Amino acid sequence: MENAYLSATGMRGGYGKADILNGCDIAVGRGQIAVIVGPNGAGKSTAMKAVFGMLDLREGTVLLDGQDIGGLSPQDRVRRGMGFVPQVANVFPTMTVEENLEMGAYIRDDDFRDTMEQVYHLFPAVADKRRQHAGELSGGQRQQVAVGRALMTRPSLLMLDEPTAGVSPIVMDELFDRIIEIARTGISILMVEQNARQALEIADIGYVLVQGANRYTGTGAELMADPEVRRTFLGG
Amino acid sequence: MDPLNALVIFLNFVFIPASAYGAQLALGALGVTLIYGILRFSNFAHGDTMAFGTAMVILLTWGLQALGITLGPLPTALLALPAAIALTAALALLTDRWVYRHYRRIKAAPIVVVMASVGVMFVMNGLTRIVIGVGEINFADGARFVVTVPQFKAMTGLSEGLSLRTTQAITLVIAALSVWALFVFLNRTRAGKAMRAYADNEDLALLSGIDPDRVVRLTWIIAIALAVMAGSLYGLDKSFKAFNYFQILLPIFAAAIVGGLGNPVGAIAGGFLIAFSEVALTYPWKKVAEYLGFEPTGLLQMLGTEYKLAISFVILIVVLLVRPTGLFRGKAY
Numbered sequence: 001m002e003n004a005y006l007s008a009t010g011m012r013g014g015y016g017k018a019d020i021l022n023g024c025d026i027a028v029g030r031g032q033i034a035v036i037v038g039p040n041g042a043g044k045s046t047a048m049k050a051v052f053g054m055l056d057l058r059e060g061t062v063l064l065d066g067q068d069i070g071g072l073s074p075q076d077r078v079r080r081g082m083g084f085v086p087q088v089a090n091v092f093p094t095m096t097v098e099e100n101l102e103m104g105a106y107i108r109d110d111d112f113r114d115t116m117e118q119v120y121h122l123f124p125a126v127a128d129k130r131r132q133h134a135g136e137l138s139g140g141q142r143q144q145v146a147v148g149r150a151l152m153t154r155p156s157l158l159m160l161d162e163p164t165a166g167v168s169p170i171v172m173d174e175l176f177d178r179i180i181e182i183a184r185t186g187i188s189i190l191m192v193e194q195n196a197r198q199a200l201e202i203a204d205i206g207y208v209l210v211q212g213a214n215r216y217t218g219t220g221a222e223l224m225a226d227p228e229v230r231r232t233f234l235g236g
Numbered sequence: 237m238d239p240l241n242a243l244v245i246f247l248n249f250v251f252i253p254a255s256a257y258g259a260q261l262a263l264g265a266l267g268v269t270l271i272y273g274i275l276r277f278s279n280f281a282h283g284d285t286m287a288f289g290t291a292m293v294i295l296l297t298w299g300l301q302a303l304g305i306t307l308g309p310l311p312t313a314l315l316a317l318p319a320a321i322a323l324t325a326a327l328a329l330l331t332d333r334w335v336y337r338h339y340r341r342i343k344a345a346p347i348v349v350v351m352a353s354v355g356v357m358f359v360m361n362g363l364t365r366i367v368i369g370v371g372e373i374n375f376a377d378g379a380r381f382v383v384t385v386p387q388f389k390a391m392t393g394l395s396e397g398l399s400l401r402t403t404q405a406i407t408l409v410i411a412a413l414s415v416w417a418l419f420v421f422l423n424r425t426r427a428g429k430a431m432r433a434y435a436d437n438e439d440l441a442l443l444s445g446i447d448p449d450r451v452v453r454l455t456w457i458i459a460i461a462l463a464v465m466a467g468s469l470y471g472l473d474k475s476f477k478a479f480n481y482f483q484i485l486l487p488i489f490a491a492a493i494v495g496g497l498g499n500p501v502g503a504i505a506g507g508f509l510i511a512f513s514e515v516a517l518t519y520p521w522k523k524v525a526e527y528l529g530f531e532p533t534g535l536l537q538m539l540g541t542e543y544k545l546a547i548s549f550v551i552l553i554v555v556l557l558v559r560p561t562g563l564f565r566g567k568a569y
Contacts, residue, residue, distance in 0.1 A: 075445055084443060092436040095429070103433045106426075107445035149444075 004063075005030045005188045006157050008051050011060035019058065020046045022212040026190065028157065029204070033179065033189040035220065037196040037233065038209035044192040045087065045161050047209060051190065052084050052159060053077050064157065079107060083155030087162045087192075090146035093135025097126055100134050100145050104152030112152060119148040122178055140171035144178070151182070158182060160191040164198075176202050197234050200224050208233060241396040242527035244388075248398040254515035255508070256404040256473055259411035262507030263466035264484065265491035266418065266500055267459035273435040273498035274455045275336065277349035282463060283485030284360035285328065287478050289464030290471045291368040292320035294375045301377070309379035310406065313468055320468070325460040331356055332456055340452075357482075364478050373476040376403055396527075403472040410465060415504060418458065422500065427454060435498065483545065487514070490548035494555045496562025505563060514547050 004027035014020035020043045028034040036044045049055045051062055053074045062070050069077055074084070092100050101119060105112040120127035123144040129137060134145050143163055150158060160179070164172040172195060180202055183189050193199035200206050203220030208229060216229050223229045264286060271279045279285075296316035306312045335356060339349045381387075382405050385397030422428040427450075434441040434451045442448060467481060474480070491510045495502025521536035539547070555562065 074443060078443060078445060086440070086443075089437055090440065092433050092440065094436050095432055099429055099433075102426075102429060103441070103444050103446070106430065106433075149440075 004028060005032075006051065006062075006064055006190065008047075008062045009060060011047065011050050011057055011062075013050060013055055013057040013059070014046070015055065020212050021050060021057075021060075023060075024050075024209060024212055025214055025217075026051060026207060027205075028188045028190050030156075030188055031183055031186045032204040033183050033191065033202055034205045034207065035196075035199045035203035036190070036192045036207045036209060037199060038207075038215070039233065042209040043212035044209055046212070048159055048161055048190060048192050052082060078153055078155075081153075081156040083150035083153055083158045085146045085150045085158070085160045085163060087165055091134040091142055091149065094133055096131050097134055097137070097145050097148075098130040100149050101152050104149035107153060115152055115154055119151055122151075122181060123148055140167045140175065143167060143171075143175060147175075147178070147182075151187075155187065157188045157190060160189065162192050162194055164193065164195055172198060197224070200234075237529040238527045241394055242524045244392075244394055244396040244398050245524050245527065248396070250512075250515050250519055252398075252400060252404055254512045256407040256469075257515065258508035258511030259407050260466050260470045260473065260507075261484075261487055261491045261511050262504040263411055263414065263462045263469070264488040265495065265503035265507045266415070267462040267466070268488055268492040269495070269498055269500060269503040270455055270459045270462075272492070274431060274451060275340075275349075277336075277346045277353060278489070278497075279459075280350060280353045280485070281331075281357040281360050282459075282488065283481045283483075284357050284364060285324065285460065286463045286467030286470075286484070287364045287481035288327065288360050288367070289320055289324035289460065290467035290476055290481070291364050291478075292323050293317060293464065293468045294368060294373055294471070294476060296320055297375050297377075307378060309402065311376050311378045311403070311472055313375055313472055314406070317465065317468060321461045321464045324464050325457045328456045328460045329453060332452065361478070361482065364481075368476075368478070370478055373471075375476060376472045378402060401473070403469070407469040407473060410469060414462060414465060418462070418500065421458075431455065486545055487511075487548040490552045494551055494562055496564040499562065499564045502562050502564030509563075510548050510551060513551055514544050517547055518544055 007027045009025045011021045011024045012019050024043065024047050026034070026036065026047060036047060038044050046055060050057055053072055057070065061068060064080055064082065069080060072080065092103060095103065101116050105115065120130070126141055126144045126148060129141065134142060137145065147160070147163065164175055167175065176198060179189055179191070191199065200220040200223055206218060206220050206223045207214055208216040208223065216223060216226065218226070224234070264282065268279060268282050271277070293313050293316045296319055297313045300306070300312050300315055305315065307315055335352055336349065339352060379402050382400040382402055383398065385399045388398045422432055430441070430446045431451050431454060433444065434446055434448065470484065487510050491506035492503050493506070494509060495504070495506030517538040518541045519537065522532050522534070525532045525536055
């Protein structure tokens, strides 16, 4: 992809001796929504973790805004403008919603109240519960807090690891709407999803991974229209 | 029937001593629970660290007394407290550097770190004995009483008396102030919230840019400050004997676990629960009952005082059976 905001190419690596990623490419343009889908064990989350520096790559480069960030720790990548929402354990359960957002802004020295208001504006249901412990919220609301926490650093790339895992279809639609809204503000989105069909519907670009390598790449609509992709990954 | 005299006896022999003892246990249990919540291990060396800190207080107190500096009616030990806390905290930070940091880096299982802390306990224990000896030391000076029994009787005209010792009053005041300060710190300040965040979800705290080394250092300093205060107040209230601090580790752990490990509110509640149970179950209630119009034939003492330590264990076992996470829902790793 030309002038991609994030461009990861030829990623190879894994946790132990065996590689999980076998030459995987991921790119996201500014303000785009990119979705990684694929069967279980395809290395979707691993690819995202590699982009975020939670996994040492044997080969491959990760460029953010044209700069090589391959040697940076996840913490340093956050400072460079990456936001990451893990799939599980993505909030501080015994802290209030407001404190969760404050912790999200921990690395900021400036006044972050504006950003907090923006998050509350984006997620009104969460705003009503700002004094409640995040651990007491419903799954969908907790997910919103998790996304809100990651937004507090004002990232230019937001990465979401299966944000809709374990939430109801209604909550999922709602969450996807919010993600579109976030992307419209110019933030690039990279998302791993199990709910491939719904995710591809909102995707500007989709990556179908199989065994740690790119099998199909295209716009969300293209992939949805591809009979091969439909048959093998979207269940007809 | 004479409920007023019954109340005075209750206050004098049960409520005041148990409150002071409970406050001392609570301060100790807070340190244990903070270390458990943030460093993720049960620190067996806590009791002997309290002993070492108290030994520092005693040495500094002697030094101040030799220089002719006292606090008038208050114990000189209070003046020695800040420097003793600093010295003990420095030792704890060195211990962390030499012992615990290694186990954090290799991500050792909690039980391994607990065993390491047993080793630290023995070293601390020996160090304390070398520094100050094994004998009993009384280092309380200043006025002994806020209110004495004759004064109270003269004031109220009641037949039963009540006394409030200076050390008991100081214990309660210092415990209240430090608990208040701790909660303001944990709930209102950036560093305190970062500590709670780290305790809640370590990985997410790291992602949020919280410096783990700083959190660990802060935790040690706070836990040690609480421990040295608890130890000195206990020593002022009773007397200092190195061995007692090894024994007090048991009710302190019981308090922290009963309240819910990792939960500060629980540690305080647990401290008072254990203290009141110990005192109430070993106190002969005969006179109270008589003032209330009963005519008991025995002493109405549930247990002999030699069984005091067993009470913590019984409460501990009951809580672990009925509500394993503790009264205030702590966490277990």
